Amino acid sequence: MAGALAGLRVLDLADQKGALAGKLLADLGADVVLVEPPGGGSPLRTIPPFWQGLPHPERSLFFWFYNTSKRGITLDVARPAGAALLRRLAADADVLIESEPPGRLATLGCGPEALRAANPRLVVASITPFGQRGPYCNWRASDTVAEAMGGMLFVNGHQAGPPLRAFGLQAYHQAGIFAAVGVLGALFARERTGRGQDVDVSLQAAVAGALEHVPGLWHQAGTVAARQGTLHWTRFFRVGRCRDGWVMHCTVGDWTSLVEWVKADGMAADLGDPPWEDVRHRATGAEHLFDVLDAWAARYTVDELVEGAQLRRIPYAAVRPPEGLLRDPHLAERGFFVPIGHPELGATVPYPGPPFHLTGAPWQISRRPPLLGEHDDEVYGRIGVTAAELATLREQAVV
């Protein structure tokens, strides 16, 4: 069965800031061609971790994660012959994704206007730290700097300690999601207008679009949300300690069942008192409430506690390392990890799977990440570059 986006042609010039956008589209069935500089290739190829710990451009797990289902070509867009080739490629594409500093592609003759002169239907998505315009548009950002300026960091961490960045590159990931969303929005608009348009994604704004309480409480009450350790801002969740590890408590599930259970264990203290039946009282008194629950939880293993809670329909969960996902029987039955062969290395790699199941047009890793320049011949051949021309371009190191 073809993917939902089968037939869409995408050129992906993005670095790590925007690499997820192309992956999302590619795994949904679009034909995404990763465009890498000749020589070392994509900067992602230099980023650890590496397969068996050996640094090599074809062994970066970082590169692998973000480049499933993409084909790959090499092209030096900084050279005039390379820029000319990019214009030819873009003439045949639906979408181009890039993450250069604002205006850089235009100085190379490959800005959105130049590309749309040849292909008015082209959608150009740009993923930059702060967007294409505005006072900070030429400033730089890493994932952590973008998380900081987008408001994600300040509320993570213990009260007395420093703010903590997210696990995983969540500024880049949110930017990738919003770029994919924006691209599809632009494609729907194109159905009516016949024209492509620009999608301007800012890492900072993408982070701001992945917040919960921080802006809302400021808007409505002028409240500056603070760090409060593992106590959730709603005050209904806090991490507790079991005999063998950490657990996430929850006091908005079935409260009656939870209290009956703790009472039966003789550990309920005052939690059986009527005021605690009011969810607002449970929020106000969260510190005391969780202290009582912590003392109770310490009698159990994590598995015992979570199993008992879920039987009572109380939303408890293990606080576990990410590799817990690899051993999770539920994800195994749903086929979340997808084995993909890397025959060059004699390896089969279990890739984390679909963010969602489109049951009528499945998400699929259609190929392992591309080797450097793997699809030069077929991609350039398709736009009419002859073998002789390609040989010349290779000599000139344009390809």
Add this chain to the structure above:
Amino acid sequence: MRPLDGVRVLDFTWVVAGPVATRILADLGADVIKVERRGAADFGDRRGGLSGTLTRGKRSVVLDLNRPRGLDLARRLAAVSDVVIDNFSARVMSNLGLDYEELCRLRPDVICVRMTGFGLTGPYRDHVSYGPTLQALAGYTLLMAEPGEPPAGFGYSYSDLAGGNLGALAVLAALWHRRRTGRGQLVDLAQLEAVASLVGPTLLARALDGGVSTPTGNASQEEPGAPHGVYRCAGDDRWLAITVFSDEDWARFAHAIGDPEWTTRFVTRAARLEHAAELDRLVAAWSRTQVAEEAMALLQTAGVAAGVVANAEDLCARDPQLAARGHFVEVPTPEGRTVRIDGPPFLLSDTPARVGGPGPLLGEHTDEVLGELLGCGEEELRALREEGVIG
């Protein structure tokens, strides 16, 4: 014109993850009809702020789904909707007779999106969850900590935003597929899987090396580099994020802070990484004397990635870049107030996504929607309201 003009979404979602998905569809121009029950909870002011940011541009209809006539109205609305979406536990929509098979009878090309915690299949499909429990299961809570310290995790339900934003992408992909093939489909979005799909390369590493992940504080998770982290500045709870990767970054950083003598010991990346802890202390001793905003401008002017760790006020009231993008918008309400709401984080140059209006009051559009889409007349609406079927 907006991209999803003409697309109708029947929205049974509640709390956060589901409304996040449908707010993006509303920004893109879809007619999102939010089906609510009488007495539905909210976060205060329904027009703006937290609730309004979740429900911006949607229409609110109050139906009692526990009454046959309320359910019948929901089914008739489903028959004229392109997308039907919920984020209940798996069995709720089936118990209501609103699962995919039933919806297909009403509308064969429907796109039915089920945003459950664990998905519609698998041994834990009936487990209950919230954002904090799902991000704990996916490893975020344990791994967000200082090395050797107890977990801290996100201060909020990032999982809801991950699932919601990916949910919007799922709907768009399914709509695109339908436009191309004429076929609808069932979308089974397990929020655990959505947030797990964003863990990143660490999962590949653990699958291949069988190792154990441990927290690394604010160290880089991309290119190795130091200094990399969050450094305390002058004032109360003021912090600056600084990232130095390359030797060129370092030279610019050292020069920007006045080339103090100690910087000469760290000219190579290897030296900086080896002595990262000592370097952190030295950088922190410098930053402690700096005003965060000024230090950010100083470093950025020199070409170094640095940014204030923005609190809510920095973000919403002081940041000139988000202001220039129009990220936060002032929206007039029918009552003559103005409320502040977050806008869509991506800009489209020709047919922009935008906040279509404030959050709706509970049931504000019941009569309008039932009249417009189902042809219910005033008499009928009055009777339904008297019976408590609508609100």
